[in-house]
Amino acid sequence: MISTQTVQRHIQERDLHAVRDLLVDVAPVEIAELFAGLSDEERVLIFRILPRKKAAEIFAELDVDVQKTLLSSLGDRHTARLLDEMAADDRTALLEEIPAEAARQLLTLLSKDERDVALTLLGYPEGSVGRLMSPDYLTVHADWKVREALDHIRANGQESASLDTLYVVDAKGKLVDEISTRQLLLASLDEEVASLMNFKFDSLDAHSDQELAVELFRKYDRPTLPVVDSEGVLLGIVTVDDILDVQEEEITEDIQKLGGSEALEDPYVKTPVLTLIRKRAHWLVLLFLGEMLTASAMASFEDEIQRAVVLALFVPLIISSGGNSGSQASTIIIRALAVGEIGIKDWVNVFRRELITGGVLGLLLGMIGFLRVVIWSQFSDIYGDHWMALAFTVLFSLTGVVALGSLAGAMLPFVLKSFKLDPATSSAPFVATIVDVAGLILYFSIAVLIMAI
Numbered sequence: 001m002i003s004t005q006t007v008q009r010h011i012q013e014r015d016l017h018a019v020r021d022l023l024v025d026v027a028p029v030e031i032a033e034l035f036a037g038l039s040d041e042e043r044v045l046i047f048r049i050l051p052r053k054k055a056a057e058i059f060a061e062l063d064v065d066v067q068k069t070l071l072s073s074l075g076d077r078h079t080a081r082l083l084d085e086m087a088a089d090d091r092t093a094l095l096e097e098i099p100a101e102a103a104r105q106l107l108t109l110l111s112k113d114e115r116d117v118a119l120t121l122l123g124y125p126e127g128s129v130g131r132l133m134s135p136d137y138l139t140v141h142a143d144w145k146v147r148e149a150l151d152h153i154r155a156n157g158q159e160s161a162s163l164d165t166l167y168v169v170d171a172k173g174k175l176v177d178e179i180s181t182r183q184l185l186l187a188s189l190d191e192e193v194a195s196l197m198n199f200k201f202d203s204l205d206a207h208s209d210q211e212l213a214v215e216l217f218r219k220y221d222r223p224t225l226p227v228v229d230s231e232g233v234l235l236g237i238v239t240v241d242d243i244l245d246v247q248e249e250e251i252t253e254d255i256q257k258l259g260g261s262e263a264l265e266d267p268y269v270k271t272p273v274l275t276l277i278r279k280r281a282h283w284l285v286l287l288f289l290g291e292m293l294t295a296s297a298m299a300s301f302e303d304e305i306q307r308a309v310v311l312a313l314f315v316p317l318i319i320s321s322g323g324n325s326g327s328q329a330s331t332i333i334i335r336a337l338a339v340g341e342i343g344i345k346d347w348v349n350v351f352r353r354e355l356i357t358g359g360v361l362g363l364l365l366g367m368i369g370f371l372r373v374v375i376w377s378q379f380s381d382i383y384g385d386h387w388m389a390l391a392f393t394v395l396f397s398l399t400g401v402v403a404l405g406s407l408a409g410a411m412l413p414f415v416l417k418s419f420k421l422d423p424a425t426s427s428a429p430f431v432a433t434i435v436d437v438a439g440l441i442l443y444f445s446i447a448v449l450i451m452a453i
Helices: 004-012 016-023 028-037 040-049 052-061 064-074 076-085 088-097 100-109 112-122 146-159 181-186 210-220 240-258 273-300 302-307 309-338 344-379 387-418 428-451
Strands: 165-169 175-180 224-228 234-239
Touching: 004 016, 004 028, 004 040, 016 040, 028 052, 040 052, 040 064, 040 076, 052 076, 064 076, 064 088, 076 100, 088 100, 088 112, 088 234, 100 112, 146 181, 165 181, 165 234, 175 181, 175 224, 210 224, 210 240, 234 240, 240 309, 273 302, 273 428, 302 309, 302 428, 309 344, 309 387, 309 428, 344 387, 387 428
Parallel strands: none
Antiparallel strands: 165 175, 224 234
């Protein structure tokens, strides 16, 4: 890996040919990492001396803020060249991130053909597959010979986003089938493309949600998938690198929601503090109001607590165990729903499994709590004369609360999904709040029955 200091030294010596020679064969992603240690002026200089195609590949790998700075410094002529050379899907991602007025200005710099492509992609709904697709792909016709198809790849493959798959279309551009380059290479040169077709292919609708594309890529394990309109006309392709970016965003969003916060649109360090406060405040207020019910639950058992103050010693133990089990179950079920391992129809099976799992785990923790009270009572009178009744109260309460927590954590995602809501919003803190209140009521109710207080 070339060091930042080496590049800066050549720039200071005005040896721009050396800089170009150093970077021209380096992977774009590595140069993008190198840019983190360079000044804006040094970045602009490098973009001016590199070949346009190489510069466009590097630009696509940069952070959006760095892209904006470069565009404002390069000047219209270099910016136009850079945007024209960018892959259409990468350019669309950039235009989505910048203010509308700036996007309109950049569109005016594009050549007519590239402007038409950019406007077409931006015309699809935000978050749709159409925003991800690339119009750079290779098509063949069923009546072509394999020889013709291979010549077509050699002549036009340089501009294609992927060479793994070729798409067979009819005279109207409708997708008929797809064949792999491997099939062509292994076939006889005089064989027709039609002989390689099996008419089995998967495709995406341009207006479908990007999350559906993630599911299909995961399901079929494909490097690319074609995108068609409502009549089956081939519009473009989506490549797995774009899908990985979408998947990363989805996972990040779900993790943030699991923590009891709204998802952030920007990276944490670039999100204004006021936005962080706004994203987290309403959840914290909601959870705080929920926890106030815990105080209300304890107040309703005030007389029982006064008669057996020792019960209060185990309140943190009881509610934390229930909350922890609920958080575990919620996280597991949310992820299983997200990756398609289970669906809404599986809720009965999940209920049964979590009832058993939660019951066994609760019994395990209950036995530990039981032994704690019994053993401590042999060396101390901290638990009073009714220590055995307290021990059984802890045993049964922990068993019930942990089972309850597991059920609540597992079922809440199903409830939210059935109402077309994001299951990730059943975050661990939210589940814990529910279980805290229910667990206290269960604990003190069992205490009343066993300890006769």
